[in-house]
Amino acid sequence: MKLKLFIALSVAGGVFSDIISLFIKEKNQFLAIFAVVAIDVIFGVIRSIKKGNFQTRKSFKGLSRFVAFCWLLATVLLIEDAYSFASFLSEAILLPILIFQLISVLKNMSLLGLISNETLLKILNKIDTHKHDESNSENFDDLNSLSHE
Numbered sequence: 001m002k003l004k005l006f007i008a009l010s011v012a013g014g015v016f017s018d019i020i021s022l023f024i025k026e027k028n029q030f031l032a033i034f035a036v037v038a039i040d041v042i043f044g045v046i047r048s049i050k051k052g053n054f055q056t057r058k059s060f061k062g063l064s065r066f067v068a069f070c071w072l073l074a075t076v077l078l079i080e081d082a083y084s085f086a087s088f089l090s091e092a093i094l095l096p097i098l099i100f101q102l103i104s105v106l107k108n109m110s111l112l113g114l115i116s117n118e119t120l121l122k123i124l125n126k127i128d129t130h131k132h133d134e135s136n137s138e139n140f141d142d143l144n145s146l147s148h149e
Contacts (some may be wrong), residue, residue, distance in 0.1 A: 019078070026077055029094055030070060036101035037066040043108035050112065069097055 023030065041062030048054040076089045109115045 019074075022077055022081055023074065026073075026090070029073055029077075029090060032094070032098060033069045033073060034066060036098055036105065037062055037069065040101050040104045040108065043105055043112065047108050047111050072097075 041059065044062070045054065045059050048058070072093060073090065076093050080086050080089055106115065106120065110117075110120060
């Protein structure tokens, strides 16, 4: 029994250390995801506090989004490590995540009044429709009212 446990723990430790070394090697990709999600959450929380509709549940969506993006990136990095022909996957996954998060950051900044460029507001209004639902409809109304000011 002790021998089986020792073998199982040795194999698990070897696999775990290989995965950790892969993550450390690609730490900048994880830091990029963290940075854009954190900035988006910060400006989103500031905007909701300013509007008076702050909800803790919505603010924790940023944490769950970060964890989901990191799991996705980790899976892709493991695939890239196993198959050299798939070396483009992390960029293919990471770039849309970063772009959509940056668009959301710009939108939140414009709704706070930190960026007051009418062209930017029009572009954001047309591009940032991936999160459009009933709860976000007031955001688009805010964008339209800001662009007419």
